[in-house]
Amino acid sequence: MSRKTPVISFFAGGLVLAAGRAAWAIERFPPPDFETGHQLPPTERTAGNPGWYDALDITVLFAALSVGAWLVLKARSRKGVVGLAIACLVYFGFWRNGCVCAIGSIQNVTLALFDSGYALPVVVGAFFLLPIAFTLLFGRVFCAGVCPLGAIQDLVSFRALRVPEWLEQPLRVLPYVYLALAVVLAATGSAFVICEYDPFVGIFRLSGGVAMIVFGVVLLAAGMFVVRPYCRYLCPYGVVLGWLSRASLLHARIDPTKCIKCRLCEDSCPVNAINLPDERVDVQANRRRLVLGLAVLPVFVLAGALLGYGLASPLSRMNTTVQLAERMHAEQAGAVEGVIKETEAFRATGASVTRLYADALAVRRRFAWLTPTAFALLGLMVGLKRVRLSVPAWRDEYEIEASRCVACARCFEYCPHDARNVALLQQLTAEQRDDPEVVALTVGGIDR
Amino acid sequence: MPDETHNPTRRDFLRATVRSGALLTIGGMSVAMFERARGRDWVWQIDPYKCTMCGQCATECVLDPSAVKCVHTFPMCGYCDLCTGYFEPQPNSLNTGAENQLCPVGAIKRKFIEEPYFEYTIDESLCIGCAKCVAGCTAFGNGSLHLQIRRDKCVDCNDCSIARKCPARAISRVPADTPYLIKDGHPH
Numbered sequence: 030m031s032r033k034t035p036v037i038s039f040f041a042g043g044l045v046l047a048a049g050r051a052a053w054a055i056e057r058f059p060p061p062d063f064e065t066g067h068q069l070p071p072t073e074r075t076a077g078n079p080g081w082y083d084a085l086d087i088t089v090l091f092a093a094l095s096v097g098a099w100l101v102l103k104a105r106s107r108k109g110v111v112g113l114a115i116a117c118l119v120y121f122g123f124w125r126n127g128c129v130c131a132i133g134s135i136q137n138v139t140l141a142l143f144d145s146g147y148a149l150p151v152v153v154g155a156f157f158l159l160p161i162a163f164t165l166l167f168g169r170v171f172c173a174g175v176c177p178l179g180a181i182q183d184l185v186s187f188r189a190l191r192v193p194e195w196l197e198q199p200l201r202v203l204p205y206v207y208l209a210l211a212v213v214l215a216a217t218g219s220a221f222v223i224c225e226y227d228p229f230v231g232i233f234r235l236s237g238g239v240a241m242i243v244f245g246v247v248l249l250a251a252g253m254f255v256v257r258p259y260c261r262y263l264c265p266y267g268v269v270l271g272w273l274s275r276a277s278l279l280h281a282r283i284d285p286t287k288c289i290k291c292r293l294c295e296d297s298c299p300v301n302a303i304n305l306p307d308e309r310v311d312v313q314a315n316r317r318r319l320v321l322g323l324a325v326l327p328v329f330v331l332a333g334a335l336l337g338y339g340l341a342s343p344l345s346r347m348n349t350t351v352q353l354a355e356r357m358h359a360e361q362a363g364a365v366e367g368v369i370k371e372t373e374a375f376r377a378t379g380a381s382v383t384r385l386y387a388d389a390l391a392v393r394r395r396f397a398w399l400t401p402t403a404f405a406l407l408g409l410m411v412g413l414k415r416v417r418l419s420v421p422a423w424r425d426e427y428e429i430e431a432s433r434c435v436a437c438a439r440c441f442e443y444c445p446h447d448a449r450n451v452a453l454l455q456q457l458t459a460e461q462r463d464d465p466e467v468v469a470l471t472v473g474g475i476d477r
Numbered sequence: 478m479p480d481e482t483h484n485p486t487r488r489d490f491l492r493a494t495v496r497s498g499a500l501l502t503i504g505g506m507s508v509a510m511f512e513r514a515r516g517r518d519w520v521w522q523i524d525p526y527k528c529t530m531c532g533q534c535a536t537e538c539v540l541d542p543s544a545v546k547c548v549h550t551f552p553m554c555g556y557c558d559l560c561t562g563y564f565e566p567q568p569n570s571l572n573t574g575a576e577n578q579l580c581p582v583g584a585i586k587r588k589f590i591e592e593p594y595f596e597y598t599i600d601e602s603l604c605i606g607c608a609k610c611v612a613g614c615t616a617f618g619n620g621s622l623h624l625q626i627r628r629d630k631c632v633d634c635n636d637c638s639i640a641r642k643c644p645a646r647a648i649s650r651v652p653a654d655t656p657y658l659i660k661d662g663h664p665h
Contacts, residue, residue, distance in 0.1 A: 069552055152518070238539070
């Protein structure tokens, strides 16, 4: 039986250390045989959230989306949407800590497509697909109040400064760039940038890095005057939902048979989503512009591809395997002096450097074709946007631009056909009701 | 005036086509997802055999204090009197005096079992995951103390902020049904 004095063997143990880091496996001090029959305590394996949390999350998401669709399309109630936003902010934001969210799920889906070792968890898949399915059917009701990021921004907004179109249009390109970057970095297993730069998750958890909290507070402060800055100028999931909502079965629409062109909805829309009628469209000139726009489309695609080609190498340095391989190479070639924690840790594992270089090369190769592809698609999108801008659409009615409308339901309250407003308007004479100016003053007079 | 660019029926047909196509894709994706996932879920965990005890687990976690805690594999422990995970490098004396302890928050409890053995347990409500004790135990002892991400604390960020900074790249996704990588005393 071993009754070695640990104090003495401590010094012997210190000597063993010289043999290197891998020495952890050496049993420097044999575990004792207790004469008192002392029982060793177990190592605790505390359990996390129960499995049914996932099912609950999916159920709540589905229910919230259904309620949202009903509130926007049937009840047409801004108050209801605000209530939904508060409920979802509390549940998905503060209680479930804002993770996993539909916006971030883009990265998990991408990773699952490119990395066979990563299977997409069902809850993440549901958070990716359910809002898309609802958007195809009912428009962006997810953005309206179900998304906790949208909800928190919508709730703090109290003034809606109109962003002029010349600024709005270029800013709306940013989400495309963000999406391209996020997809490339997720597909290569490098980073989840959407999560890393999530502005509000720190606020939901009431803890987090200083930069994260500051970014969130700045966005909220800006959001008090410019409604939903993250949704409009950053959100990559909004890009997906925006495109899909163009094809949606029933998004919020203006009924042309009832519209009296009072322009109150245009005034009330905080995201510039109400398109004005434009009947003075020159069909011949339009056709010329369309042909020209489509003809220069390849230039945009090529420019995107070239930009991606140039970015592939710098972007690949965001991958830790590439970083480590480059540093190891530099250290071995004597290009840099000393070692860093990363290379020290790598050497301690005794893993093969050749293998590391091969891995890094594989990652780089993936960047080399993915980045130009993603940025070529980005170029295509920007080119198509340009075509849309230069070719004015023929509109003889006010229309809601589905891709921009986040279904916040503000416009419903202003519409003279809203039940509350109908009661107000009944106090007017028939002639007064036919005059848009009078109607506008009666319905929106106080708020304007 | 009839105008080709303003044809609601054609536009509606296009919309319906895109919508049906997208909905079918979603259906297909859901089926494929459920087939492949088989209920698989992931959680973040530290491989203690890769960990270099740099101390960033205490500072990089979105939680304060960190979800990373020191855990103890008792069968690996030597039950030393002079525990290098418990005591400062040159302790004044081998007792529980605060000035002798390595742990900055006094989260390790030292209990006499029998001559000359002492048992060390971690009070996880105090532990901040700084790995000072782990470094001491691994350098001079048996390495029975090591860091793990506690499932009851971790908020399951989609992207672990400690994993981003870990110099040893020791933190990765592991299947949720086997969420721990607790040291068992055998080399990996």
